[in-house]
Structures are given as C-alpha cells and as structure tokens.
Amino acid sequence: MSTATMTATDRLIAFVESALFRNFILGLIVINAITLGLETFPVRQAWFLSILPIVDRVVVSVFVFELILKFIAYRMRFFKSGWNWFDLIVVGVSIMPDAGGFAVLRSLRILRVFRLFSVMPEMRKVIEALLRAIPGMGAIIAVLALMFYVSSVMAVKLFGGTNPELFGNLGESALSLFQVMTLEGWATEVQNPVRENHGWAWIFFLVFIVLTSFAVLNLFIAIIVDSLQAKHFDDEDARDEEAQEERAELMHEIRALRAEVSALHSELQRSSSGSSSDNMASKAADSSE
Amino acid sequence: MSTATMTATDRLIAFVESALFRNFILGLIVINAITLGLETFPVRQAWFLSILPIVDRVVVSVFVFELILKFIAYRMRFFKSGWNWFDLIVVGVSIMPDAGGFAVLRSLRILRVFRLFSVMPEMRKVIEALLRAIPGMGAIIAVLALMFYVSSVMAVKLFGGTNPELFGNLGESALSLFQVMTLEGWATEVQNPVRENHGWAWIFFLVFIVLTSFAVLNLFIAIIVDSLQAKHFDDEDARDEEAQEERAELMHEIRALRAEVSALHSELQRSSSGSSSDNMASKAADSSE
C-alpha cells in the first residue's frame, strides 16, 4: 500500500469523525424524527404528504452512504465497534419496509431515531453505563427466568383446564405471570377467576409474588451496590493515592535520616579509630536509601 | 447617590429580611390557605361568603406590595434569586383570575400557598435539595424521553387504526404509554384491547415495560448514588483532614530530627577537625525543615 492511499484513508477517518459530519447526521436524524412524528397526525395537506416519503428516502440514502464511508475508512475494524453494529441493524431495518411494505415493518422506521444514541456522545455514555449494569445481573436474571419457566408450566397444568384465557398454554401462562409480577390486577383479574375453580390458588400466587418480588428486589440491589462500588472506588483511589504518597515521602525521609546516622556512625568510628574512609560511609547511605 | 439614600435602601433590606416581616407574610399565607380551603365546603353562611373575597384581595395586595418593596430594596439583584422569580410568577398567576374570571384560572390562586416554600427557610432547603438532584438525572431523562417518543410514534402506527381510544394520535399514545409505565392497568386496560386485534402486541408492551423500568430504576439509582456521595464526601473529608494533619505532624517531627542529626554531624566534624562554625549547622537544620 502506498503512502498516498494511506493518507486518503486517514483523511476519510478524519472526515467521518469530524464534528461537522456528526452534526449533519444528527440534524438529519432530528428532521426525520419530526417527519415520522408528523406522519401520525391525521389531517395533512397534499404537498406535505408528497414531501414526507422524499425526506425519508433522502435520509435513508445518506445513512447508507455514511455506513459505506465508515466501512471504507475503518475496513474490518468497523465491525469491532458495537455502535457500528447498532447503526447497521437500525438502518437495515429501515430499508426492509421500502422493499416489503407491511405496516408493521414500516413502523420500525422510527427506530432510526435511536441512532441519536450512537451519534450523541452524552447519550452514548448513558447507554453504555446502562449496559455495564447487565453482566452483574446475569445470575439473578437466570434464577428469575427459571422461576418463571417452572411457575408457567405449573400454572398451565393446574389452572390451564379451568382458565384457558389466562393459563391456556405456556406463552399465555408466562404472560399472565408477568402481569402478576408487575402486581397489575393480580388479585382481581388473575387470582379471582382462578379461585372460583381452585380455592387454594391464592397459595400459588402469594408464593409467586413473594419470591419474584424478592428476586427482583435483589436484582435492583445488585445494580445499586455495583453503581455505588464503582463510584466509591474512584474516589477512594484518589484519596488512597494521596495518603500513600505522603507515607512514601515519610519513608523516604526516614531512610535518608538513617543513612545520615549511619554516616555519622562511621565518621565517629573513623574519628575514634583514626583511619576509615569517608567513601564507605556515603556508600552505606546510598545503598540503604 | 448620597449617604442618606444608601441608608434608606439598607434599612429597607433589613426590613424585608426581618423575622417580623417574614412571619407576617407567613401568617397571611396560612390564613389565605385556610380561606381558600374553606371555599371548597358547600355550606357556608352569607357573612362568611362576603368575607372570603376581601381576605383574598388583601392578601394579594400585600403580596404585590411586598414584591415592590423587595424590588426597591434589591433593584436588579432582585432578579438574581430564583425564589424571587418563583414569588413573582405565583403572585402574577394569582392576579390574572381577578381580571379574567375563568374557573380554571381562579383555581390557580391556591398556588399562592406554595409561597410557604420561599418564605420558610426549612422548606426552601428541602426544595433546593430536590432541585439539585435534577441535573444528575438529565441524560437518563433524555434517553427516557427519546424512548417515549419512538414508542409513541410506533404505537400510533401499529395500533392507532384498531384502538383509536388508546393510540389514536401521538398525545393519546404517549399518555397511554405513561399509564403502561406506571404499570396501572397495563395488562387489562391497555394490552388486552390491543391484543384482540394484534396477537403479538404483548412483545411491544413487554419490551416497553422492561426498558422503561430499567431506565427509571437507573434514574433512581443515579439520585441515590449522588445523595450518598455528597454526604459521604463531607464525612470522609473531615476524617481525611485529621489523618493528613497527623501525617504532617509526623513529617515535621522527622525533619526536625534529621536537622538535629545534621547538626550533630557537623558538630562532630568540627570537634574532630577543630574549626567549623555552629552557624552553618543550624542553617542546614533550617533549610531542611
């Protein structure tokens, strides 16, 4: 590869990372967010209706062009950044509806607005902080998921026959139990219809609520403790470092003192015995420091 | 400006800041709070009904007079205090209804009672502490707002046609999603009507609840961590200072010791070689301290 192409790549990286380019993309996202929002209003004029798809197409084209530019600039390193994957998926999802045309897919175009997360450094930081909290929650989420699976299967077998609208199959059952976990209508909408057939059903719901609440609570505590630890450490480290420096200075001072006393000692020996050399004393001082 | 007018301004400031004046205003607010509360009771006697508007007018007049006094006292500095702005808006809103006479505007008169926040120093402190928590929440609130906007637009496009009473337009959709976020009737009142038309709608609500709950949780944690940090620092600082003072004392002691040893050293050299001066040794001690 010649020096000329290297420079071109560098110049491209500088361009896609420049504030101007980022702000241009940011502006496009905001404009698209507004036009997509306006689409939801029922009364619109003809000229406006004809402009909306054009804006949409321009925005998507620029996004695709941006991704291609970035890929040329970074080559394979492009795929190392999670945010590039995020952009790729969001833009990819945006192109699909243009091909198909289903209402559901078309509605996914609004997800493009989430590109604000990847474009604005402040939001990027928040999202990254939120994501960092997830690994610490892993084990408790696994326990919670197992609780859910077991409870769902049990609920289908116990109440599926008498209350099919709530616990007819595994999916329906899991959804009803999720509703119970959020405490939304758990008594009036879920427990009461079941209790009409199974008087003892309250035991199941009580145990489920107490256990899942306890697990969710511990999930929250895990995040709180992690956040506090992380912040606490940074501060403590700064303080500790200061104290450590002061202790190191003390140690230095004491060792210098010891060297001086040693020098004094040997000088005294020299003065009393007559013929020891000054060099030896200073060597001892150096070695002990 | 002569000394005489200066004294007048100073005296005015002393007056509006005096405990007597503040307690008088405080008393008026409490009286007005009671009369405004009494207005809500249906059965009242004629003499009482005729007194209420008079009390109201007197209170507003005193409030306006107080603000004018404060403005004369502080001049342009008046607008530097957020609490003066608060008073100005609250009193301003109180005068409007007297001009217009709409029921909605008349009901805003009760907002005057919030002047207790600005008049009582204890409440002022609480409100200021609450407001201090807001900047730390900024970024997460922005993320939450974006989530809401995207979800609202999506919900209108997906469910607006089939469930116009819940997701008919952007505002209605945002309100319904706020209800879902508070978990109030999310399953029975919002999800179930939608699921009648879109069987897969539970995915949308599940993802929305999990993501917003996680964001709100992190909002709370941010405030908790900030509060703990603020308090923790104050305490740690006091402790650290103490430890630091003790270390400084240690260092001082060691340096004094070193100086003494140096003096001893030079004295020894003098005694052995005969003619070095005492002044040099004491100089070395001073310089090393």
Add this chain to the structure above:
Amino acid sequence: MSTATMTATDRLIAFVESALFRNFILGLIVINAITLGLETFPVRQAWFLSILPIVDRVVVSVFVFELILKFIAYRMRFFKSGWNWFDLIVVGVSIMPDAGGFAVLRSLRILRVFRLFSVMPEMRKVIEALLRAIPGMGAIIAVLALMFYVSSVMAVKLFGGTNPELFGNLGESALSLFQVMTLEGWATEVQNPVRENHGWAWIFFLVFIVLTSFAVLNLFIAIIVDSLQAKHFDDEDARDEEAQEERAELMHEIRALRAEVSALHSELQRSSSGSSSDNMASKAADSSE
C-alpha cells in the same frame, strides 16, 4: 422517706422488670391474641363462647394491675418512657368498649396485641429504629403534605362540579389523590371519568404523579442515606481508631528517637567541651516526648 419504703420500691421495680413477670405478661398477650382471633370464626361451641369474655376480662384486669404496679414503682418517671404511654393508651382503648359496647370500639381490643412491641425487647428495638427514621423525613413530609393540600383544593375547584364522586369535597379529593399517588387505578378509575369533562385533565394528573413520586422517592432516599450513614460511621470509627493508634505509636517512637539524638548531642558537646551535665540532656528528652 425511710429506708424500708425505699427497699420496697426497689423490690417492686426489680419485680416488674424481672424476666418472669415479663414472660407472664407476654404469655397473656399471646393467649389473648389467640382468643381474639378465634372470635372471628363463625362456628363455635357454647362453652367456648362463654369462656372468651372471661379470658378477655382477666387479661385486661392483669394489664391494668401491671400498669398500677409500674406507676407505684416508678412514680413520675413512669411517664418519661414512651413505651409506658403506649401501654397506657392501648389498655385504655381496651377498657372503653366494655363500657360502651359499640362494634367499632370492641374491635379495637385487638390493638392490645401490639403490646408485644413493648414487652419483647427485640421488637422494641425494631420499632425504635423505625421511629428514629421519622425526624429525618419531617421536612419532606411537610412538603408532600403541602402539595397534597394545594392539589386537593385545586381538584375540588376544577373537577368537583363535574365529578363529585371523586372530587366533591376536600376530604374526598385528598383521598382520590392519595389513590392516584399509589398509582392504583389512577388512569382508568380517576383520570378517565374526569377527562370526559375536562380534556386537559391529564396535565394535572401527570404533574401530580411526577411531583409526588419524586418527593416520595426522595423521602425513601433520605431514609436509606440515613441508615447507611449510621452504620457506616460505626465501622469507619473503629477502623480510624486503629489507624490513629498506629500513627500515635509511630509519633511516640520518633519523639523517643529525637530525645535520644538530643541526649547524644549534649553528650557529644560534654565530651568535646568537657563539663556539661547528663541531667540537662535527659530533661530535654523528657520535655520533647
């Protein structure tokens, strides 16, 4: 007062504070708790029904007797303990129904069981810990109360005419807003009926929910921070003391060293100049330590 009566009082105090007496009272409370619980079961035999009031009367008599004993033992100090006041009120409330006979007052007899809080030291500690949390919450509760009062008055004036079942008077309005604050049916049961008449009513409820949630959250945080502070301090103090002792030991060691060097110094001067006394050197060492 003679020594004989003093001894009698002391003996009485020893008796009412003895484990035996406390356990006897504890046993009575538990028995009464069971009999009062049994009263709620519909089918009971005749002999059982005739025993219940007797147990009740015996328990109350013993409680009254216990309070009289305690009053004789402690005299005016009796009223200094909050727990004695608690017992006095609970037992007082228990006697009332025997006089009157109203169903509501009779049901208050079960409150006697709360005497477990005052009799069991473990529970006493928990309740005292809960009560200690209250002063720290005072200012925020005041702010919350003011918010409630203002919102209630406003809601009566705004919605009282159109929705009297929810906001007909100040009490009803405060209760409806408490329901909104707990998020129970705020949208479907409170907001929706109001919105039928006032389309903009969602602004009122949204602002109310956000503000009260934020205030309640800060109430919780205040308790958490207080609890953490209290625990944290105890631990830190122990650690700090240890570190401080070690630093004090260091300081002692260094001062002893300095004294020794001083002694050396003066000895050196004596040996070189011939006639200085050993006493002076040792005095200097003592004074510097």
Add this chain to the structure above:
Amino acid sequence: MSTATMTATDRLIAFVESALFRNFILGLIVINAITLGLETFPVRQAWFLSILPIVDRVVVSVFVFELILKFIAYRMRFFKSGWNWFDLIVVGVSIMPDAGGFAVLRSLRILRVFRLFSVMPEMRKVIEALLRAIPGMGAIIAVLALMFYVSSVMAVKLFGGTNPELFGNLGESALSLFQVMTLEGWATEVQNPVRENHGWAWIFFLVFIVLTSFAVLNLFIAIIVDSLQAKHFDDEDARDEEAQEERAELMHEIRALRAEVSALHSELQRSSSGSSSDNMASKAADSSE
C-alpha cells in the same frame, strides 16, 4: 474399617463430585425441563406421548440412584448439607404423583427443574446470597406479621358482616389486606365496596397502607444496607491492610534507626570513657527492634 473400603468411599465421593457426573445430571434436568414443558402443548403425536412418561421415569430413577450414591459416599454427613435436603425433598415430591396420580401432585414434578439451583455452582451462589439476606430481615418480618394479624382480626370484626366476600373470615381478610399492601385495586376493589357501608373505612386503609409500606420499605433498606456493608467491608479490608503494611514498614524503619542511634550513643560513650563493650550496644538495638 479396612483401607480397601476407605478407598472405595473416597473413590465414590470423587465420582459424585466429578464434573462429568454433575454435567450428566445437569443434562438430565434440562431434558426433563423440556419434556415437562412440551407436555403443556395441546397437539402432540402418539409416539411423542408414549416417550414422555419413559423419560420422566428414567430421570426420576437416576435422581433416586444419585441420592443413594451420595448417601453411601457421605453417610451421615449427607444430611449436613442444606442442598442435599433440598434435592431429597424435590425428588421426594416427584415420586409422590407416580403413586397417587392427582393432577395437583403431578404438576409438582416440574419442581425438579429447581435442582438446577443445587447442581450449577453459579446458581447455588445466588440462592445462598438470597438466603443470607433473610436473617437480617427477621425482626421486621415479625413486626409486619403482627401488623397483618391485628389488622386482619380488626377487619373481620369491622367489615366482616357487611362485606363477607372480602373480610368474611380471618384467611379471606388476610388475603384482602395482602392485596391492599400490594396496592392492587386497593381503592376500587377493596375500599370502595367497604365504604358503601362504613364511610370512615378510608382511615383504616390509609393507616394500613402507610404503616405496611413503611415497614416493607425498611425491610428493603435493611437488605440494601446489609449488602452494601458486606461488599464495602471486603474492599476496605484490602485497602486497610495495605495502609497497615506501609505503616508497619515505617515503624520497622524507625525502630532500626533508633537502634542505630543507640549503638552510636554507646559507641560515643565508649570512645569518651574508653572501656564499654560493643556487645551491650548491639543488645540494646536488638531489644528495641
């Protein structure tokens, strides 16, 4: 007992604790979890239906065999581990339905899947952490339980006559109050029907909600504070140890210095007085270190 049998027991322990054996059991649990889940789907083919009970029987047999192996390996130590008790109960519950055949008991077979908790070390750790939080909550749970008992008895006596569907007996009353505590439909489903007969009933529910919320909140705070303390201590200990080591090093250095000065001192005395021994000086240095 001969050496041969000892070796056999050891070999058996090594086998039941081997990764291979654990993974085999883990695999069986997962397969059983899937087959038990598949049982809930309505449409299944004949060959599949005939396989399910076979899988079930094989899994239970292996579990029973595993427990017997473990009992032979550990003897009485088997009952010292809580996890062995857990496995014993879960497997025991699984065998029952095969004997009886009731639908409710059959549904308990899915509880076997919870054996994942005992087999996977990661999950074991989470569960053990959750269990560790319980003792710290004991006293508050006792207070909460007493509150519930007293409130339930009171509610039966107050509202049992007029609202038997909610407060007809002690159990029903406790369940309704649990619903009120979770804030689910407390106003519309519980309070409103009661208020039709007892206008003042809101006082009861308001007090109950405030007190139980406060108690539950303190329960949560107790867990949070405990978790933070536990983590905080570990970190602090590491830091403290480091600081302590540094201080110990300082102390060592100073004592060595003091010994040297002492040696110097005695040497000086020897040189001035002529005849003191070197041994004494070095002894003083040793003793002071």
